Amino acid sequence: KQEVTQIPAALSVPEGENLVLNCSFTDSAIYNLQWFRQDPGKGLTSLLLIQSSQREQTSGRLNASLDKSSGRSTLYIAASQPGDSATYLCAVRMADNFNKFYFGSGTKLNVKP
Amino acid sequence: EAQVTQNPRYLITVTGKKLTVTCSQNMNHEYMSWYRQDPGLGLRQIYYSMNVEVTDKGDVPEGYKVSRKEKRNFPLILESPSPNQTSLYFCASSSVGRGVEKLFFGSGTQLSVL
Numbered sequence: 001k002q003e004v005t006q007i008p009a010a011l012s013v014p015e016g017e018n019l020v021l022n023c024s025f026t027d028s029a030i031y032n033l034q035w036f037r038q039d040p041g042k043g044l045t046s047l048l049l050i051q052s053s054q055r056e057q058t059s060g061r062l063n064a065s066l067d068k069s070s071g072r073s074t075l076y077i078a079a080s081q082p083g084d085s086a087t088y089l090c091a092v093r094m095a096d097n098f099n100k101f102y103f104g105s106g107t108k109l110n111v112k113p
Numbered sequence: 114e115a116q117v118t119q120n121p122r123y124l125i126t127v128t129g130k131k132l133t134v135t136c137s138q139n140m141n142h143e144y145m146s147w148y149r150q151d152p153g154l155g156l157r158q159i160y161y162s163m164n165v166e167v168t169d170k171g172d173v174p175e176g177y178k179v180s181r182k183e184k185r186n187f188p189l190i191l192e193s194p195s196p197n198q199t200s201l202y203f204c205a206s207s208s209v210g211r212g213v214e215k216l217f218f219g220s221g222t223q224l225s226v227l
Contacts, residue, residue: 001172004155034216043117043203043218089155091216098209099144099163100171101216103156 002027004092006104013080014112021075021107023090028068031093035064035075038087038106047088048075052095080111115140119204119219126194127227134189134222136204142217144207145187146171147179149200150221156203162187163209194226 003026013019023033032051036044048057048064050073056065063076073090089106117138126132138145146161148171158171162181176198178190187206191198204219 032214036218041221043220044205044216046215046217049215091156093216099146099161099169101146101156101158103148105153105155 002092002094002100002102004090004102004104006088006090006107008107009105010108010110012110012112015080015082017080017111018076018078019080019109021077021088021109023073023075023104025071025073025092025102027094028071029095030068031095031098033064033066033073034091034093035062035073036089036091038089044089077109080109082111082113085109085111115217117204117206117217117219119202119222121222122220123223125225125227128195129193132191132194132224134191134202134204134224136187136189136219137185138187138204138206138217139185140206140208140217141184142206143184143209144214145181146205147177147187147189148203148205149173149198150203151200159189159202194224196226198224199226200224 005024034049035047050066061078066073087106087108091103094100147159148156150156157173160179162168202222207214207216
């Protein structure tokens with residue numbers, strides 16, 4: 001069974017820093033990988049989706065990379081802002097059954113002004 | 114506006130009293146699913162549906178039922194809720210086909226079973 005791990009569980013950085021969030025998965029047979037943002041009391045908002053054949057995706061200050069063979073993805077946030085404070089989750093969609101999604105437990109990010 | 118709508122947002126009930134959480138999407142998505150989110154465990158898939166009248170179990174289906182009579186609606190039913198079903202529940206939907214289909218989430222339902 002797929003296991004998705006996100007380390008660290010929490011991260012606190014001063015405003016303006018560049019930072020990297022990590023996501024690892026045990027089964028490399030994935031269909032795609034998606035990064036989400038979750039604000040307290042709210043649902044998940046999709047940030048970036050990387051297809052299994054891609055290496056990275058960029059949106060504004062966000063860049064997500066995927067190394068499928070090693071079971072790793074990173075989310076890079078440039079020039080962090082207090083508004084980036086949230087919990088970030090990664091999720092993989094499986095290639096052998098794309099009805100199946102597996103989520104990490106998330107990294108709670110706090111960007112201090 | 115494209116969205117997934119869940120109701121209610123908050124629900125407090127007692128053990129054994131049947132309840133239904135509704136979910137509706139306006140994006141004509143084939144795929145819909147339910148998740149529960151518990152501290153330290155992340156989101157776990159309860160049930161999913163690939164289309165009308167097609168549903169299947171996720172990783173934690175015990176104690177839950179679903180139905181998909183219409184493409185836009187996918188209600189979650191707890192026939193006899195128990196305290197271990199206290200959790201934050203999310204409905205999600207996506208299209209299917211080319212590997213680029215994002216998963217869209219509802220705002221969540223916080224359920225407390227006393």
